[in-house]
Amino acid sequence: MDPVEVDKKDNVGMKFAEDENGKSMDVDIVNLAAESSDESVEIGHIDRRKIITIANEDFVQVAEQEGDNPIELPAEEDGTLLLSTLQAQFSGSCGLQYRNMDTKAVRGIRSNQDRLFPPNGASSWGENVYFCVFPKEIKRKRDDDLVSTAVKAKRIESGRCIDLIVLGLSWETTENRLRKYFQKYGEVTMANIKTDYRSGHSRGFGFIRFASYETQKLVLSTSRHLIDGRWCEIKVPNAKGNNTSNKVFVGRCTENISSNDLREYFSKFGEVSDIYIPQPFRAFSFVTFFDADVAQSLCGEDHIIKGVSVNVSNAIPKHDQYNQYRGSRSPVEQSFNY
DNA sequence: GTTGAGCGTT
Numbered sequence: 001m002d003p004v005e006v007d008k009k010d011n012v013g014m015k016f017a018e019d020e021n022g023k024s025m026d027v028d029i030v031n032l033a034a035e036s037s038d039e040s041v042e043i044g045h046i047d048r049r050k051i052i053t054i055a056n057e058d059f060v061q062v063a064e065q066e067g068d069n070p071i072e073l074p075a076e077e078d079g080t081l082l083l084s085t086l087q088a089q090f091s092g093s094c095g096l097q098y099r100n101m102d103t104k105a106v107r108g109i110r111s112n113q114d115r116l117f118p119p120n121g122a123s124s125w126g127e128n129v130y131f132c133v134f135p136k137e138i139k140r141k142r143d144d145d146l147v148s149t150a151v152k153a154k155r156i157e158s159g160r161c162i163d164l165i166v167l168g169l170s171w172e173t174t175e176n177r178l179r180k181y182f183q184k185y186g187e188v189t190m191a192n193i194k195t196d197y198r199s200g201h202s203r204g205f206g207f208i209r210f211a212s213y214e215t216q217k218l219v220l221s222t223s224r225h226l227i228d229g230r231w232c233e234i235k236v237p238n239a240k241g242n243n244t245s246n247k248v249f250v251g252r253c254t255e256n257i258s259s260n261d262l263r264e265y266f267s268k269f270g271e272v273s274d275i276y277i278p279q280p281f282r283a284f285s286f287v288t289f290f291d292a293d294v295a296q297s298l299c300g301e302d303h304i305i306k307g308v309s310v311n312v313s314n315a316i317p318k319h320d321q322y323n324q325y326r327g328s329r330s331p332v333e334q335s336f337n338y
Numbered sequence: 339g340t341t342g343a344g345c346g347t348t
Contacts, residue, residue: 165345197347204342230342238345252346283348302346311346 060125062132064090066099066106070129079123080115086132095133108133152236155300161216163190163207163302163309165237170228171202181227182208186215190309207309208234209302246273246292247315248299250285253277254308262287265305270294286315 059072060081071089075081086093096109096116109130110117118125155162166178179191193206210216219225225232250262259275266272266287274288289295298312 163346167344168342171341192346194346203344203346205344205346207346235345281348309346 058124061127061129062086062090062096063129064093064132066097066129066131068131075118075125076115079118079125081118081125083111083114083116086116090132092134093132094135096130097133098128098130152238156220156236159213160301161189161210161213163209163237164216164220164234165205165207166225166227166232166234167205168230168232169193169202169204169206170230171204173202173206173228173230175206177228178206178208181225182210182219185210185219187211190304190307192309207237209304209309245315246290246295247286247288248295248312249315250287251283251311251313252308253283253285253310254306255281257285257305257308257310259285261305265303266298269298287312 058075058079060075061070062073063070073081073085073089081096083094086096095111097106098109098119099105100107107119109119119128169178173193175191175193178193179188182188182191187210188208189211190209191206192208194203195201196203208219210219219234220236223233223235225234259277262275262277262285263272266289269289270293271290272287273290274286276286276288278284287295299314301312302309303312304310
């Protein structure tokens with residue numbers, strides 16, 4: 001083949017080159033002609049297939065979120081990544097970021113129209129793992145979709161009452177006012193306003209629960225509710241996942257819910273083998289059943305014990321859920337979590 | 339002491 005010229009101006013490794021057909025390619029100058037100090041370097045002695053291989057080697061490692069497993073996306077011959085290539089794998093993504101290991105800060109990737117450019121003006125994407133940027137609305141939607149849409153649907157179609165979240169409450173609205181407002185639809189079994197634990201002030205949302213499924217359906221069919229002069233939204237709250245163990249985590253316990261209360265309450269679902277309440281008080285407990293199916297059937301549900309809405313979920317601690325999700329812990333290992 | 343999309347203080 002004919003000699004190929006490589007432009008060495010302000011290069012730090014990878015620069016563009018053209019083969020004899022005028023096709024641009026990436027060539028690693030440091031590896032190919034390290035000793036040359038000319039402005040351009042002849043690399044005609046290099047086998048063309050090898051150059052093509054080098055040229056085709058630039059894949060960009062992209063993950064949906066930081067920490068996710070990356071997918072390798074092919075860069076274009078000029079080193080850029082087409083937005084369409086990115087979006088083919090990550091629908092809705094509009095850009096890329098990566099973690100700068102020196103500064104620990106997240107860096108944005110330059111983009112122009114339909115192309116994304118490698119960082120630092122280089123022509124290589126290097127070994128960085130890049131993660132997607134989504135427009136704000138889509139990111140929110142994604143959480144909604146992936147985290148809980150299926151679970152939500154299951155919960156609402158189950159025919160049972162669940163806690164409903166009320167968003168957009170006035171800072172002034174009290175639990176009594178909330179209860180009073182919704183009582184006109186049917187019997188309310190629980191009303192709760194979430195407050196800032198320091199100031200005690202409302203955080204502007206709360207939860208409500210009805211005695212009958214019919215009432216719940218009726219209330220949910222009207223999404224806008226005028227409460228204390230503000231239009232509020234009532235929705236099925238986001239839920240958590242499932243469980244395979246015979247032990248469940250009971251969250252949002254209050255200090256007056258005793259071991260006996262828990263045993264008495266949960267015994268109606270199946271034989272309880274153990275109750276564990278951490279001391280000092282930590283607002284959760286564990287209930288173990290003889291039958292794992294009973295435990296499983298309760299997961300994701302809210303139950304009212306002594307007027308308090310507690311939440312039943314899987315008994316796997318938060319810091320292990322990542323590994324659990326990745327399947328890197330065996331069920332045997334998981335059983336030794338506590 | 340402020341606020342106005344969200345997801346249940348330990």
